[in-house]
Amino acid sequence: xxxxxxxxxxxxxxxxxxxxxxxxxxxxxxxxxxxxxxxxxxxxxxxxxxxxxxxxxxxxxxxxxxxxxxxxxxxxxxxxxxxxxxxxxxxxxxxxxxxxxxxxxxxxxxxxxxxxxxxxxxxxxxxxxxxxxxxxxxxxxxxxxxxxxxxxxxxxxxxxxxxxxxxxxxxxxxxxxxxxxxxxxxxxxxxxxxxxxxxxxxxxxxxxxxxxxx
Numbered sequence: 001x002x003x004x005x006x007x008x009x010x011x012x013x014x015x016x017x018x019x020x021x022x023x024x025x026x027x028x029x030x031x032x033x034x035x036x037x038x039x040x041x042x043x044x045x046x047x048x049x050x051x052x053x054x055x056x057x058x059x060x061x062x063x064x065x066x067x068x069x070x071x072x073x074x075x076x077x078x079x080x081x082x083x084x085x086x087x088x089x090x091x092x093x094x095x096x097x098x099x100x101x102x103x104x105x106x107x108x109x110x111x112x113x114x115x116x117x118x119x120x121x122x123x124x125x126x127x128x129x130x131x132x133x134x135x136x137x138x139x140x141x142x143x144x145x146x147x148x149x150x151x152x153x154x155x156x157x158x159x160x161x162x163x164x165x166x167x168x169x170x171x172x173x174x175x176x177x178x179x180x181x182x183x184x185x186x187x188x189x190x191x192x193x194x195x196x197x198x199x200x201x202x203x204x205x206x207x208x209x210x211x212x213x214x
Contacts (some may be wrong), residue, residue, distance in 0.1 A: 010195055013188030015160050034044050044138025048094065048119050049137045050179035052170060053108050053113030053186065054133060054149030054159070056093060060114055060129060062122030065091035065142075072096050075173070082176035088142070092123060095144040095177040108149050108159060117143055145179035146170055148186075160186060166199040167206075175207065182212040183193045 056063055058070045071087045071094075078085035078097045086095045098105050107114045121141040124131035150161040163169035171182060188194070200212045 011190075011192060013190045013192070013194065015162065015186050015188045017080060042138070044121055044141025046180040047138065047141040047181070048144055049138060049141045049179070050144040050146070050171075050174035050182040051113075051117045051120055051186050052146040052148050052174075052182075054108045054110070055104065055113045055147045056073045056096070056117050056143075056145055057107045057111065057114045058093065058096075060118070060122075061113075061124050061126045062118045062134075062136070063092045064125055064135045065093075066125060067091070068094055072098060075100045076212060079169070082173065085173070086144075088178075090142070091125070092121070092143055093117075094142045095147055095174065096147065097145070097173055098147040099150065099163060104150050105147060105153065108151050112185070113145075113147070116183070117145060120183050121132050142177075143180045144172060144174040162196075166196055167203045171200075171203045171207075171210070171212065175210065180207075180210050180211065184212070184214045187214050202206060 020158070058064060068087075068090055073085040073096065076098055078095075081200065085097060088094050096105065106152035116142050118134070118136055121138045121143050122134070123139040124135060126132075148160050148162055151159055152160050153161060174182065187195075200214075204210050204212055
């Protein structure tokens with residue numbers, strides 16, 4: 001950069017989805033062992049976990065609230081009134097924010113976001129059969145969800161639409177729900193220290209009780 005006005009130039013990488021691991025393998029390293037969270041009854045009670053992904057199928061029994069309709073909030077509306085974007089009385093998903101300019105408030109055809117959110121904190125509303133065997137890592141935690149999926153994107157590759165500025169337009173929004181753990185099963189696959197990395201670090205530096213995971 002030969003111009004004094006330019007302080008930093010960084011390559012913008014396309015991001016892709018990551019998440020393939022099951023509860024016992026993550027927690028014990030052996031798929032035949034009982035998960036540590038089960039052994040110690042660590043079930044996420046009174047916690048909120050933030051997830052950003054392609055969307056959630058809210059008709060899925062691991063998220064559906066039979067007594068209430070989901071609360072969907074567009075990003076700018078959420079920023080204008082954070083309290084109105086959160087409903088702590090929801091059975092599972094207490095915040096569902098989506099990107100401005102889209103009406104994409106469900107999961108894409110691959111179901112990645114539903115899978116990830118279910119892995120994190122899914123809790124079946126159906127108590128018979130095998131449903132409860134597939135509850136999430138922290139089944140009693142509530143979920144703050146940010147929908148970054150946009151199936152309308154013309155790209156043949158990634159269908160992810162990130163907000164500009166992860167700290168102000170993603171992490172701060174979800175932190176308003178009470179979330180302090182932030183799960184992001186997506187990335188660019190590069191080892192570069194990008195602006196997304198910097199903003200994630202800055203958010204954790206500014207919020208010492210927060211843990212952002214990729």
